[in-house]
Amino acid sequence: MVPARLFSARWLTALQGVGRWAPAPRATLQPSQLLLLEPAPRLLSVSCANCAKRQGSPQKKQLSEKKLKRYFVDHRRVLVRGGDGGNGVSCFHSEPRKEFGGPDGGDGGSGGHVILRVDRQVKSLASVLSRYQGFHGDDGGRKNCFGRNGDPLYIQVPVGTLVKEGEDTVADLSRPGEEYIAALGGAGGKGNRFFLANDNRAPVTCTPGQPGQERTLLLELKMVAHAGMVGFPNAGKSSLLRAISNARPAVAAYPFTTLKPHVGVVHYEGHQQVTVADIPGVITGAHQNRGLGFAFLRHVERCRFLLFVLDLSGPEPWAQLSDLKCELEKYQEGLSERPHVVVGNKIDLPEARSHLPKLLGRLGRTLIPLSATTGENLEALLVRLKELRDDHVDSERALSHRPLCWPASLWYQHTLYHLPPTPFTALPTAVALAGLPQEPDVDFTAECPQYPGGRAVVAQASASAPRDELVGRGPSAPFTPGCTEHMGPKGEAGPAVSRRGSEGRPEAPQRDILAQLGVRIR
Ligand SMILES: Nc1nc2c(ncn2[C@@H]2O[C@H](COP(=O)(O)OP(=O)(O)OP(=O)(O)O)[C@@H](O)[C@H]2O)c(=O)[nH]1
Ligand SMILES: [Mg+2]
Numbered sequence: 001m002v003p004a005r006l007f008s009a010r011w012l013t014a015l016q017g018v019g020r021w022a023p024a025p026r027a028t029l030q031p032s033q034l035l036l037l038e039p040a041p042r043l044l045s046v047s048c049a050n051c052a053k054r055q056g057s058p059q060k061k062q063l064s065e066k067k068l069k070r071y072f073v074d075h076r077r078v079l080v081r082g083g084d085g086g087n088g089v090s091c092f093h094s095e096p097r098k099e100f101g102g103p104d105g106g107d108g109g110s111g112g113h114v115i116l117r118v119d120r121q122v123k124s125l126a127s128v129l130s131r132y133q134g135f136h137g138d139d140g141g142r143k144n145c146f147g148r149n150g151d152p153l154y155i156q157v158p159v160g161t162l163v164k165e166g167e168d169t170v171a172d173l174s175r176p177g178e179e180y181i182a183a184l185g186g187a188g189g190k191g192n193r194f195f196l197a198n199d200n201r202a203p204v205t206c207t208p209g210q211p212g213q214e215r216t217l218l219l220e221l222k223m224v225a226h227a228g229m230v231g232f233p234n235a236g237k238s239s240l241l242r243a244i245s246n247a248r249p250a251v252a253a254y255p256f257t258t259l260k261p262h263v264g265v266v267h268y269e270g271h272q273q274v275t276v277a278d279i280p281g282v283i284t285g286a287h288q289n290r291g292l293g294f295a296f297l298r299h300v301e302r303c304r305f306l307l308f309v310l311d312l313s314g315p316e317p318w319a320q321l322s323d324l325k326c327e328l329e330k331y332q333e334g335l336s337e338r339p340h341v342v343v344g345n346k347i348d349l350p351e352a353r354s355h356l357p358k359l360l361g362r363l364g365r366t367l368i369p370l371s372a373t374t375g376e377n378l379e380a381l382l383v384r385l386k387e388l389r390d391d392h393v394d395s396e397r398a399l400s401h402r403p404l405c406w407p408a409s410l411w412y413q414h415t416l417y418h419l420p421p422t423p424f425t426a427l428p429t430a431v432a433l434a435g436l437p438q439e440p441d442v443d444f445t446a447e448c449p450q451y452p453g454g455r456a457v458v459a460q461a462s463a464s465a466p467r468d469e470l471v472g473r474g475p476s477a478p479f480t481p482g483c484t485e486h487m488g489p490k491g492e493a494g495p496a497v498s499r500r501g502s503e504g505r506p507e508a509p510q511r512d513i514l515a516q517l518g519v520r521i522r
Contacts, residue, residue: 082212228300
């Protein structure tokens with residue numbers, strides 16, 4: 001039985017889809033595997049405002065811009081504290097007819113980290129609380145029982161969250177799935193079994209767990225989109241975004257209708273997408289806090305290119321562009337020189353048509369006159385946006401960077417860990433983003449004195465990578481941050497460095513790195 005809602009919404013699309021996809025041949029049939037029989041016939045997602053209105057789900061109630069703004073928070077101060085490590089235990093094995101059973105106090109579990117994780121579903125920092133406490137590790141127990149490690153505590157943040165500590169920017173979480181360890185959990189204490197040695201067969205020493213790391217971070221959201229729309233209030237930015245994408249910002253004939261940024265996605269052939277951000281209008285003197293100020297310009301700061309929207313029906317449309325550029329420059333030097341496209345909107349109005357020749361004379365062919373309401377000449381804008389996106393992709397690839405992709409591309413499987421500045425982990429790990437090999441060249445374990453008795457698993461990204469670009473990962477677990485893994489139950493003490501396969505000492509560059517970390521090498 002086909003659900004009725006399939007027909008009430010976009011029945012034509014649904015039926016077209018049935019015709020175009022077919023199951024794979026039986027021999028190679030995988031669950032949910034489909035073969036594409038013919039490519040999609042439409043080259044560009046071109047729609048006018050009127051068509052776009054019909055695409056929305058009739059059941060979904062639109063929230064007013066005022067309500068939406070209430071849920072939109074773009075900066076937050078947050079206190080994060082990692083979980084405390086559990087205490088080690090001092091006790092001795094006790095069994096009938098077994099004298100001198102030996103120490104059997106287990107180690108405490110490590111405290112859980114507090115981790116910021118980028119979630120595509122989260123749109124603002126409104127859901128982030130002001131303080132977080134990580135889960136504590138459990139204490140060790142008798143009979144060599146180790147305490148349970150505290151679970152990591154995840155804080156979901158939106159794409160484009162900037163993490164600042166004081167004046168420093170410590171992480172830029174601009175890709176979905178990316179993670180940042182905001183506060184490390186404390187290492188667990190050692191039980192007396194750990195201190196068993198040839199010259200001390202009955203140690204009573206045990207150590208308490210270490211407290212978790214505490215940090216005060218400032219989270220700042222900066223939208224990440226390909227194109228950022230800049231224009232005076234009422235220029236028709238939101239109407240334009242509605243016309244080219246499925247985003248639904250409010251449109252009305254009064255200034256400052258838009259109170260929070262909206263991001264729309266323009267779809268092209270081959271699943272290529274360009275994201276366009278609509279921000280509240282900017283006016284002359286915004287840098288002196290006129291209108292809504294220019295704080296919202298932070299949301300176009302990271303856009304790869306700009307979309308200036310001019311109202312051609314206004315009295316002096318040619319003055320608008322220079323005023324907008326002037327405000328951008330006052331916000332951030334060089335911002336107005338980004339690759340951009342200038343759009344002259346409301347070409348359907350007679351006064352706009354009368355201004356057009358003069359404006360074309362000044363701006364030349366860089367101006368795209370169009371009408372967001374009637375959809376006139378929207379294709380020219382879409383083609384230009386695509387060209388700018390392709391230029392961006394080419395330039396990023398030339399620099400061996402990954403171009404901005406929306407939504408998260410599947411290849412971004414690699415989790416990036418920015419390690420906070422502690423003695424062992426004061427290592428920027430941006431290398432993970434740009435070309436970290438799946439299997440690092442070197443991989444060895446080492447004892448780390450900052451976490452007594454803890455065993456670090458250190459891997460260098462590649463022999464040629466700068467020294468400070470390190471990531472740690474365990475051989476069994478995907479990653480062991482902060483080297484809080486315990487040594488085995490035998491409690492072998494003393495320095496130990498072994499390469500995987502235990503075939504020798506680490507090479508010179510790795511020795512340097514370990515020395516920087518304070519790891520002793522035998
Ligand atoms: N005739 C005509 N009117 C338009 C066109 N585009 C937008 N408008 C009208 O201009 C008014 C303002 O449009 P918005 O899209 O809200 O303008 P905005 O730039 O987003 O305004 P703010 O959110 O206040 O910055 C609305 O009444 C629209 O109907 C157009 O192409 N032609
Ligand atoms: Mg608007």
